[in-house]
Amino acid sequence: MTNGAVPKASAVRVTVPRLGLSSRGGDRLLAGAATALVIVFCLLPMLRLLMEAVLPSADGSLPLESLNSRSVFRAGTNTLVSSFASTVISTLLGGGFALLIGLTDIRRKSLLTLLCLLPLLIPSQITALAWIKMLDVGTPARAVIDVVFGTESNHPLYGGGGVSFVMGLEHAPLIFLAIAAACRALPCDLVEAARAAGASHRRVLFTIILPLLKPALLAGGALAFVSAIGNFGVPALLGIPGRFSVLTTLIYQRLNGFGPSVLGETAALGLILALLAAIGLIWQRWVIRRAPALRTGGPTGPILPLGTARPFIELAAWLLLLLLTVVPLAALVGAALIPALGVPLTFETVTLENFIYVLTQYQPTQRAFLNSTLLSAGAAIVTAALGLVLAYYGELRRWAWMRALDAVADAPYAVPGIVLAIAEILVFLKPLPLLGVSLYGTAWILLVAYVARFLTLALRPLAAAMKQMDPTMEEAARLAGASGPRRLFSIILPGLRASIMSGALLVFLTAFNELTVSALLWSRGHETLGVMVFSLQSEGAAGAAAAVASITVVVTLAVAGIATLFARRLPKGTLPWMP
The missing domain is CATH 1.10.3720.10 (MetI-like)
Known part of the structure; x- marks a missing residue:
């Protein structure tokens, strides 16, 4: 009896396991790296914060007693x-x-x-500063307030x-x-x-x-x-x-x-x-x-x-919206164009000295523009890459533990930013194991906090787009022997470029003016724009603060415009100002 029609057992043992092992190895390496980053950046700080708040300190007292x-x-x-x-x-x-x-x-x-949603694009510290400038001494609005309320x-x-x-x-x-x-x-x-x-x-x-x-x-x-x-x-x-x-x-x-x-x-x-x-x-x-x-x-x-x-009704609606949104921003720009507080804005008094000062003469603001740009761009790139991996294995491949990481990634954005900053300090204040280097007091802790805080902004549009993808091409590549990472970067990635770009721009836009997290994590030489607006206003440099805020508003609106160009190619609701 001949065995010519039966496949050799050795051939099966060599071919199938080789393809399966390669695929599993690539998947595990990529998914494992993403898992480690989410755990270290997002989960570990939250757990460390909880431990610090409820466990006894070195002297035996409970931190909760201080409340x-x-x-x-x-x-x-x-x-x-x-x-x-x-x-x-x-x-x-x-x-x-x-x-x-x-x-x-x-x-x-x-x-x-658009006017109703404009406050979404303006950071809170700039919104507050704009209203301060609108009602400062010497402004028409302040004169009316003083007469009516006696302030x-x-x-x-x-x-x-x-x-x-x-x-x-x-x-x-x-x-x-x-x-x-x-x-x-x-x-x-x-x-x-x-x-x-x-x-x-x-x-x-x-x-x-x-x-x-x-x-x-x-x-x-x-x-x-x-x-x-x-x-x-x-x-x-x-x-x-x-x-x-x-x-x-x-x-x-x-x-x-x-x-x-x-x-x-x-x-x-x-x-x-x-x-x-x-x-x-x-x-x-x-x-x-x-x-x-x-x-x-x-x-x-x-x-x-x-x-x-x-x-x-139309007239009343337009007047109210312009008063609440546009007029304060105009007052902010006007405050940056006058030489000192209380000087009326006229053709004779208008000056660009504040803008020249913060852009060319005052080193902390120059560093802040560079730091905010680099940190925001770095956070955008890292969150886009990490969000792509999480969305691929969680939504398209339906891995249960990667879907659980999706919820973990939401936690740093759900809690107040200042809480996240405390959690990051607790984790990265001491030197890192093996490396012996502390991230506290460096720009790296800001980058880590930004990635943790804004990961969900990059992940949400990618997850929504991944759900809508046709899985047949990815499945065909799998049957042809392509590993998971190769399928992700060769087949999935090209179809998600708009979602990746939009999510990255949204992260950049939010991180560029961030203050709540940065207020506790910045250090000398690593200032950010949000910190500089707050610091300059607190120190009495009102004109310089208004100039920095005005420039950041222009950059913010420009980046938002770029993101809006991709809106029609994205799942509905990806951009918060595009309902």
Whole structure:
């Protein structure tokens, strides 16, 4: 009996295992490297923060015991009150404009939407500085405020009221996005039935539309509340001069004044902030999960026509938006063009001295521009590469442990930035094992913190795009014997270039003006732009601070414009200002 028709066992043992081992080896190497980075950059700092906050210190005391003080109680109360007040302001402004643009026949909706979302593109410290300049001594707006409220001795925004107001303006786009998305998904058959029954516009709004929009309103409000809890730029510029302390500024002042010796106490404060943020995020997800699914019925016209009142409502909307968004930025630029505080801006007084000074003469600002550019570009490149690997193995290959890392990558972005900064200090203050080098006091700790903080911004568009990819080409390459890394870089990567570029630009845009994390991690020679704006304003160099802020606004808007060019090639909702 001949065996010519039977494959040789030795051939099977040589060929199949060789291809399988090569593929598994490449996959494990690439996925293992990504896993190690996520654990070290994202998970380890969070665990170290928790340990520092709850475990006894060297003298046997518990860090949580330090929370039982009057200053902590006052800061915590101020945090909750200002966050709640700012959320109310955000809800009124963001929700009101979302209803106006989403439900009525108001004209120029695209431009109005752009103005509503403009605060998303401006960092908090620059927003606060712009409002400071708008209401500074000698400005027309300050003259009106002084006459009406009699605030000649103090800046009207210094204190809790100013903090709540400016944070409310800054976080209003979060409410706007949530309500606008829900408006596009309203079941218009109910609206049409109510119209046919003779219901007035007022009754349609209050009995049908608003109840359906309630989950979106609550979810957006929770996100605005969490953002306010972790905000540092606005309370730092408006609260510290007005002696209005919140938890973020209290942490900054304690660490800035006492250094690493109070790390345990600040870790406990950070844990409180993280818990408050977690409660808000859990509430948001619970509301979203329980919200009824809305399905668009396709209205042929506006749900709530404005009728003869449309010109007056349009005028009021434009004036309010210009006052709240454009005028403060114009005041910021104007403050940079005058030689000193209180000098009126005229053709005779206008000068470029502040811009020349910060760009060519003052070395810290020159270093800050270079440092912020390099750190932001480095963070964009690393997060794009790391996000690509996580999205590939988590979404396309469906590896369970890589999908778990996706949730881990979200944690540093979900907690307040100042909490992440404390966690990074705890991990990288001591010399690294084997290397014997500490990252604390170097630019590397800023880069690590930026990667951890903004990884999710690069990961989200890549994960969304990966879900929409046709897996047949990748599967064909696998059957042909190509390893996982080769399939990723030869087949998957070319189809995701737009998502990679957009995510990287979004990371660059956010990190370029970052302050909340950098405030605790920067050191001499490693200044960043966010830190310089805060420092110059605190030191009394108002013109220089305005010049730096004006330049960064121009760069921010330019980068945002570049990212917008890719918007049509990206999954919907990738860019927050493109709903």
